[in-house]
Amino acid sequence: MTNSLQARRLPDEADEAQGSTPAAIEDETFAGPAPDEGADIGIVDPQAAMQPLVSPAASLLRFITCGSVDDGKSTLIGRLLFETNSVFDDQMEALKRDSKKFGTTGEDLDFALLVDGLSAEREQGITIDVAYRYFSTASRAFIIADTPGHEQYTRNMATGASQAELAIILVDARKGILPQTRRHSFITSLVGIKSVIVAVNKMDLVDYSQERFEEIRRGYEALLPALGFSDVTFVPVSAKAGDNIVTRSPKTPWYEGETLLQRLESVEPETFDAGAEPFRMPVQWVNRPNLDFRGFSGSIVGGRIAKGDAIVALPSGGRSSVKGVFGPNGEVTRAEAGEAVTITLADEIDISRGDVLTAANAPAGVSRQFSGDLLWMANRPLVTGGRLILKIGSTQIPASLSALDGAIDIHSYEAKPADALSMNEIGRVRLTAERPVVALPYAENRELGAFILIDPVSNETVALGVVREVGEGDTGGSETSADKRTGFARLTGLWLGEAARGDAAHRRAKIRARIAGSVLVGFLALLFQMPLGLVPVLALADFLLRPFLAVAFGADQLPEGRSVDPSVVDDGGGI
């Protein structure tokens, strides 16, 4: 503690000699010289232009801390900031003052007060709103979202989680896994986080007991199959005492893994790789500075784009090819997911904000309907039929809740029938928009698969959610082709039943089984001496119509709470 508290002096006499440069420094010169390597501060190549002169942290990790009330999230963050020298002396002075005034830790510094910035939070000793904190080590810059533990503020936790690549889930070693631990774990999984650190906190209060740690680990591991995390680490810590946060604690000799900070520095979170997708870019802004230039500005949310590429604009379906790509530093030859660009096209086609430019050979789903999971965040309950504003990508459009298929039970992680969702409940829903929208399943594209719902009267953001399926199980093709196919495709889908969601082999097996069944029916008809001419008709009728009987009686539905594909966290089954 003392060494990090030591005041370090500003550059002293030794530097003074060179420091006595004249006061008048012109703009041109104070920009600083190029590095010795002579890295060209180019205008065109974005990589070269961003070559660091001063080596800022190479990578960035965004993570959240979550868990139940009083599990010590804010204290943990305060501790991380403190131990990585991210707390300045004047802030330290303020912390000492505040610890005496509001502190909940007796004589010790209350690190939570470094983070809880609203006066209501300091007075009540709880976190209400998500707070963002920043620190960096030599290898990495970190953005932390410190999220509230109270159920009442679940929406703020979900907000923080939606932007994170990793979650630290805190568990109080004395209390073990609480309902809120389960809820936060579920929301973490809902927004697609795959990398999780379970920090078993307050180990000092259970005498650093290995048995207790292992017991909690086993308890949490039992939840994992439902959550779909691919990378889970357990670390025994005491945020208050600093054990296993930055350095290995002598009090847990039985623990051989990385400390929390080591893990944060080493983890390569499994995130959605938008670069591997086909090209997608929601148009944010039409850039028309003069008569000769008409560009479409936005951030690429999938794939890459280069001059000459063929594109289609959705939902209109207009086609063209890329004439030019402009990055933050001027014209470039190509750009990829994550970059903010402006694209010009070879043809004059009608495109405005809210449209999505996609690769011509892989257009995204366009439909008025999609199903999804959402977290309801308003005080009043969500019921079917109500008018809302849907925002997805850069589109805003009136929409309504056409069906509420169930509410997730936070104890069993199963969807149960529900008539309404109350605040902080997660539901499985179907939404219908006024006009076709471009949407993709969240598992395919985080940007075109995430949405919010806005109350058109109060303008509050009342729900956040993720898309599961677009249209009637049809995620490819444009609205026009989907329309043409609707009648026949829907019938085929019904006929195939569950096999429609499977692969080709699954469908062939279904057809073979149906043929065998019909042959059997024909054989029986013969046995009962039906006229020969009618036997094939009967067999054919049986082949075609019998599957619809299953539909009529609902026997094609999967039992609630079971998923077709256990690896996909896409319905009640997995979670």
Added chain:
Amino acid sequence: MKHMTHLQRLEAESIFIIREAAASAENPVMLYSIGKDSAVMLHLALKAFLPGKPPFPLLHVDTTWKFREMIEFRDRRAKELGLDLIVHTNQEGLRAGVNPFASGSRVHTDVMKTEALKQALDKYRFDMAFGGARRDEEKSRAKERVFSLRTPEHRWDAKNQRPEPWRLFNTRKRKGESFRVFPLSNWTEQDVWDYIAIENIPVVPLYFAAPRPIVKRDGALIMRDDDRMELRPGESIETMMVRFRTLGCYPLTGAVESSAASIEDIIAEMRSSRVSERQGRVIDQDSGASMEEKKQEGYF
């Protein structure tokens, strides 16, 4: 996104925010306070609308107590870039003789900054105003949204903010309401300087160490920028090697002793510094929650 560096990701995020705001505002404006954060924000706005110009004017709320070098820099930059610059001063406050010495920092800030800003936003009917504030600056800023809704009276309701999941910003508002938009929300002081260095962004020379006329007052090093600052008994003007970490009204902005005369020096100095940048600001230290209170009243 794995190919992008930390700063490239921040840059892309800010450009996204600026475009989103410009697209959903009826009458946007960029608050230009002339400091390093404003310099970076303006630079990002220029990039966001290349090859065109940002589709909004700059607004500077001038308390008449800014460093002279800031005003020179402001006018030169606006001219070089060919951007509209609106300068607004609270004339009532001026007539009433409000100033940082006689009125105190609190009243001066309320009248000449907060009130003046509200006047300007009302006068020109701006419904979305960009500000260069960063969440790492101060604890209540850490809780601020990127799109921060203000009532028609410009008040901030900290306890009732809209959630901002992913980057789906809810930009809907009722008549009279407005937004403050913070494209640099996720930048740190370190990021700002790293980016200024990499991108060759011009900043006011006051950030670099130079010999300057300094009066030591109440523990702060105040640069006597003009003769409106009268010396108290026992005070004298010393020439000291100083620079500023933040810029504001000169009587309220403490200098730090430093020899950092280049961006590299500044970055090196910052890495070893043990005090936060806001420490030099006289207005933040009234009480723990003072920034929250000021923001509720309409301060940026």
